[in-house]
Amino acid sequence: MRSDVSVWRRSLLVATVSLIALTALTACHASVTVGTSNPTTKTFTGHNVSFQYPGSWNPVQLGTKSASQGTPIWTEAFGVNTASFATVAQYPENIAITPSNIDQHTSELTTQMQNLFAQAGGSMQSGPTKMTLGGFPALGYSGTAVNPDAVSVKNRIVLAFNGKTEYLVNCQSTGQSSGAIDAGCDQIIRTFTVG
Secondary structure, three states, rough: OOOOHHHOOOOOOOOOOOOOOEEEEEEEEEEEEEEEOOOOOOEEEEEEEEEEOOOEEEEEEOOOOOOOOOOOOOEEEEOOOOOOOEOOOOEEEEEOOOOOHHHHHHHHHHHHHHHHHHHHOOOEEEEEEEEEOOEEEEEEEEEEEOOOOOOEEEEEEEEEEEEEEEEEEEEEEOHHHHHHHHHHHHHHHHHHHOO
């Protein structure tokens, strides 16, 4: 296992990671707009990315409990409450991950994801699933964790790589909100763009 690859050191499980949401929102001139043709959808634009999410969701302030390493460049969180939400974040990488070399890193990343889910009191349920996010090569994982309030949560995580940049989408949900979070997560993944 290569120890110089920072891609494996991530604050992925929001149930137990150190995140300070929305701190860069005004500094980077990010905005959220409600579409006039479809008021049930909001569009986030900032940090050189954009994506859509359900109009009923609001910004979520996340806690600061940590179980892993890695410092995001920025993090945004939206959802129905502090237990059921989606985060989108960007991380710097030490090496470039591209379509041509992602396969050689998948095994290490999957092992790290298994360890992170276990650290969070849960387990990885599926993954890796090869996919794309914003046109970039991505890997999807799902699993369970225990949040800081000792509530079991479901997590769906997508890691996308644009050279030395990683984009993370983490959708966390509990009980009855799972369907709404899953649908919103699909919407974020489907509409995510860079530039």
